[in-house]
Amino acid sequence: MRILGATDDEVDKRQRSLSLNMSPRNPGTTLDLEWISKVRVNTQAVLKRAQFIQRQKIPKKQWQAAWLLKAVTLIDLTTLAGDDTSSNVHRLCLKAVQPVRYDLLKKIDMHDKVFPNHAGKIVSTSREKQSVTTAAVCVYPSRVTDAVRSLKAANSSLPVASVATGFPAGQTPLETRLQEVRIAVSDGATEIDIVINRMLAITGQWEAMYNEIRQFREACGPAHMKTILAVGELGSFTNVYRASMVAMMAGSDFIKTSTGKEAVNATYPVAIVMVRAIRDYFMSTGHKVGFKPAGGIRTAEESLVWLTLIKEELGDDWLCPGLFRLGASSLLADIERQIYHQVTGQYAAYHDLPMA
Numbered sequence: 001m002r003i004l005g006a007t008d009d010e011v012d013k014r015q016r017s018l019s020l021n022m023s024p025r026n027p028g029t030t031l032d033l034e035w036i037s038k039v040r041v042n043t044q045a046v047l048k049r050a051q052f053i054q055r056q057k058i059p060k061k062q063w064q065a066a067w068l069l070k071a072v073t074l075i076d077l078t079t080l081a082g083d084d085t086s087s088n089v090h091r092l093c094l095k096a097v098q099p100v101r102y103d104l105l106k107k108i109d110m111h112d113k114v115f116p117n118h119a120g121k122i123v124s125t126s127r128e129k130q131s132v133t134t135a136a137v138c139v140y141p142s143r144v145t146d147a148v149r150s151l152k153a154a155n156s157s158l159p160v161a162s163v164a165t166g167f168p169a170g171q172t173p174l175e176t177r178l179q180e181v182r183i184a185v186s187d188g189a190t191e192i193d194i195v196i197n198r199m200l201a202i203t204g205q206w207e208a209m210y211n212e213i214r215q216f217r218e219a220c221g222p223a224h225m226k227t228i229l230a231v232g233e234l235g236s237f238t239n240v241y242r243a244s245m246v247a248m249m250a251g252s253d254f255i256k257t258s259t260g261k262e263a264v265n266a267t268y269p270v271a272i273v274m275v276r277a278i279r280d281y282f283m284s285t286g287h288k289v290g291f292k293p294a295g296g297i298r299t300a301e302e303s304l305v306w307l308t309l310i311k312e313e314l315g316d317d318w319l320c321p322g323l324f325r326l327g328a329s330s331l332l333a334d335i336e337r338q339i340y341h342q343v344t345g346q347y348a349a350y351h352d353l354p355m356a
């Protein structure tokens, strides 16, 4: 997988010039159907690469604590349940603002370190001067106002992400899906996680898919758009690559693996295909698109494999909230337990750590 029709010299030259002139958002491009139709993904090569990534050594001791904290700052802390209420969204927001116990951070001298958020700004609460936060909270459109209110009360500028466009199936009329995006933005969401129309991707209607995503991008206005491909329902790696590329050409700021509601969610092989598409798109256009694996990511160890995958495939530039997120509803609890273990040498009981 690489730029079609470009020589190695051209690619090198382009990469050098692009690193000096980056655009913060992806404006998209015209739809290049020739590129899409010529793509073929080598399944064996993808599987081999995914195995290699999984076999990489995981950092130990204080390095592990540092990597785990980094993972925390990249989480879109999510609740997407039918029984979500303003009170569990409030609890989620408080956990996002203070994801790791203050005394644990203090013991590893990380209580006053600052981390840039997706916009390169420093996020902190005035009360505790706590600077380790998650990257964002992610909720259903009806809960956006609750999240905005809770974060404001906590004096936090953390972004609120809203899923939209008939999440998770995307099987509602286009006008309804567009209206859902507009409402979430006007309620205060600054990030919108749209789902693609899988029917269009499965049947190869790339132009129609491109046009829909373009309209979602317009409806998002200034809000950053993450496009969920629901990879477990796309049938093949080649289709995943094609859908990734079409989504980026249509102006997605991020491409995201899954809703968390499909039978197969974020897997390493599918991530390899998506990040190679991101790299090819960057080399061809100069626009950096972010990547968000989501769905079924539960353990601290998995989070370290995800960081390794990004570091190996896209480089350190991508390891920031502006270009990488972990979408997860229950990952943070395990990471905090591991940090507790690193700091105290003991395993935390459930009552030792506040819940999300």
Ligand SMILES: O=C[C@H](O)COP(=O)(O)O
Residues within 6 Å of the ligand: 078, 080, 138, 258, 259, 260, 261, 294, 295, 296, 297, 327, 328, 329, 330, 331
């Ligand atoms: O977008 C995020 C996903 O819905 C989260 O999935 P999860 O509940 O399996 O962590």
